[in-house]
Amino acid sequence: xxxxxxxxxxxxxxxxxxxxxxxxxxxxEEIWNSSMEYSLMAGGKRLRPILVIATYQLFKNNxxxxxxxAVAIEMVHNFSLIHDDxxxxxxxxxxxxxxxxxxxxNEATALLAGDGLLNNAYIVISQDLQNTKTKDITKKIQxxxxxSQAIDRMIAGEYIDTEYEGKKISEEYLEYIHKNKTGxxxxxxxxxxxxxxxxxxxxxxxxxxxxxxxxxxxxxxxDILSEEGNEKVLGKPVGNDKKMGKCTYVSKYGLQKAxxxxxxxxxxxxxxxxxxxxxxxxLKELALYIxxxxx
Amino acid sequence: xxxxxxxxxxxxxxxxxxxxxxxxxxxxEEIWNSSMEYSLMAGGKRLRPILVIATYQLFKNNxxxxxxxAVAIEMVHNFSLIHDDxxxxxxxxxxxxxxxxxxxxNEATALLAGDGLLNNAYIVISQDLQNTKTKDITKKIQxxxxxSQAIDRMIAGEYIDTEYEGKKISEEYLEYIHKNKTGxxxxxxxxxxxxxxxxxxxxxxxxxxxxxxxxxxxxxxxDILSEEGNEKVLGKPVGNDKKMGKCTYVSKYGLQKAxxxxxxxxxxxxxxxxxxxxxxxxLKELALYIxxxxx
Numbered sequence: 001x002x003x004x005x006x007x008x009x010x011x012x013x014x015x016x017x018x019x020x021x022x023x024x025x026x027x028x029e030e031i032w033n034s035s036m037e038y039s040l041m042a043g044g045k046r047l048r049p050i051l052v053i054a055t056y057q058l059f060k061n062n063x064x065x066x067x068x069x070a071v072a073i074e075m076v077h078n079f080s081l082i083h084d085d086x087x088x089x090x091x092x093x094x095x096x097x098x099x100x101x102x103x104x105x106n107e108a109t110a111l112l113a114g115d116g117l118l119n120n121a122y123i124v125i126s127q128d129l130q131n132t133k134t135k136d137i138t139k140k141i142q143x144x145x146x147x148s149q150a151i152d153r154m155i156a157g158e159y160i161d162t163e164y165e166g167k168k169i170s171e172e173y174l175e176y177i178h179k180n181k182t183g184x185x186x187x188x189x190x191x192x193x194x195x196x197x198x199x200x201x202x203x204x205x206x207x208x209x210x211x212x213x214x215x216x217x218x219x220x221x222x223d224i225l226s227e228e229g230n231e232k233v234l235g236k237p238v239g240n241d242k243k244m245g246k247c248t249y250v251s252k253y254g255l256q257k258a259x260x261x262x263x264x265x266x267x268x269x270x271x272x273x274x275x276x277x278x279x280x281x282x283l284k285e286l287a288l289y290i291x292x293x294x295x
Numbered sequence: 296x297x298x299x300x301x302x303x304x305x306x307x308x309x310x311x312x313x314x315x316x317x318x319x320x321x322x323x324e325e326i327w328n329s330s331m332e333y334s335l336m337a338g339g340k341r342l343r344p345i346l347v348i349a350t351y352q353l354f355k356n357n358x359x360x361x362x363x364x365a366v367a368i369e370m371v372h373n374f375s376l377i378h379d380d381x382x383x384x385x386x387x388x389x390x391x392x393x394x395x396x397x398x399x400x401n402e403a404t405a406l407l408a409g410d411g412l413l414n415n416a417y418i419v420i421s422q423d424l425q426n427t428k429t430k431d432i433t434k435k436i437q438x439x440x441x442x443s444q445a446i447d448r449m450i451a452g453e454y455i456d457t458e459y460e461g462k463k464i465s466e467e468y469l470e471y472i473h474k475n476k477t478g479x480x481x482x483x484x485x486x487x488x489x490x491x492x493x494x495x496x497x498x499x500x501x502x503x504x505x506x507x508x509x510x511x512x513x514x515x516x517x518d519i520l521s522e523e524g525n526e527k528v529l530g531k532p533v534g535n536d537k538k539m540g541k542c543t544y545v546s547k548y549g550l551q552k553a554x555x556x557x558x559x560x561x562x563x564x565x566x567x568x569x570x571x572x573x574x575x576x577x578l579k580e581l582a583l584y585i586x587x588x589x590x
Contacts, residue, residue, distance in 0.1 A: 028451070029454050031458065032450075032454040032455075032458075083406055083407075088401070088406060108383045108384045109454070109457075109458075111378055112378075112450055112453060112454045112457070114410075115413065115450050116447065116454075118410065118413060118414065119413065119443060119447055119450065120447065122417050123440075123443040123447060126439045126440040126442075126443045127440065129439065129440075137429075141425055142425070144417075144424065145418075145421040145425055147421075148414060148417045148418040149418060152415065155410050155414065156323070156324040156327060156411075158407060159324050159404070159407045160323050160324055162404075163326065163327075163404075173323055176323050
């Protein structure tokens, strides 16, 4: 119960922060702005920004330092969802129980809303760089570099996932998709929080391992939910992966083996951060939440 | 003749530089990389990177300083072309006399190739920031900010252009489209070259005006070519704007008035840089080239 209420607190914090970045002015491009806002505020779990903040809090409390990066990563996540949902990729009509962007508006608007959100993430980063004191510039530039490279890996993973839809796939390529499509961004979140908080090199290493493991767990769980989840709870159709012949952990290993791998990976993730004790309680619970979530 | 050979030299310089940034390694995402390369190297005029370099050369000669930004802006330009050509926007089959990205590959690949090129532009900028000496960091961060904001304006302009296709449009909105869709990026190019070369404030102001005027001229000329250009020379169909009921300078003012405005704006652009004399010869000729080009 404590975890759930803390999660909700974090989600509200992130939502409030996102609201600050939404452009409300009347202008020619008002609908374009609305379409970006529509997807950004459609009620996602905010897992990525929360990872940034919670990791930062392992070391420091002044979370305003990491908020621009929490916002930027949520923009990127929503850019990828909008484009992935489009008819030429996954062709999904619903997301978080609401119409997908191209269904609510139209395909051209969804295309440009996705482009706009990706680019707006970089606007946020550039503005933060402009407000940064000289002594912190180097670490912010490192984050900007890791940010852009993680997005490259995410798009590459999405490309391979799309390319191999309905085709036989090697174990190597399945792992490639999971590591890049979901894992790269989740790892980036944890690393951004840790680097912004000036953590030690060993901390960055163990937190990176934690992130890579929950990233993999997240993807395996997604595959399991897509096979046996509850449509109403998920807010999107179940069984699409199977119908489309999509390569997943479930299609590759079977449902039970996929669940066993998920448990093992979650345990390993938690081991990586056990040295932080009480302070890492939320991150531990978050790993278990990823394992046990039903949406 | 001298201008043409200098233009060609510049184009070759840009093409060589772009080649350095293309990923050649065999990897799962090889086709995604190829699709980005396909559009990037499909033979555009390289007007944007050339503007960066030629403006830089008004003040300094060590052009390696501005090359990453020349590359980044050409990546962004090609991202916008790939997405604009897609069926849900302009639905064009040819570009520079070759199949458009989604026709050569498929829509999903084109979508992700566009996303990838936009993001790769930021990878290039972040890497340049990492290699920048402390004393130059402030100006590079200013450029990064202007870069991200200009792209925002470009996408906004594209959105309005798409939204009003086939609809009556006010003069205000037509101007909005031209200023943002094409103008923002061309102005950015000139400003990046000028700022990187540490020019004076007054130089930046007059060069910005020059850029805004050639940006407008470029768009008016595009509208004229789309009405009366030669299909074989252009490498794309003529008359599409009219057929689609698209708002253009030609549909708004008629062909002759559009040509008169084009001449006037070009003259004004040249006046802005006359104070640089011989040094600005190429930029003057470039303004005339934009006015007189047949593709």
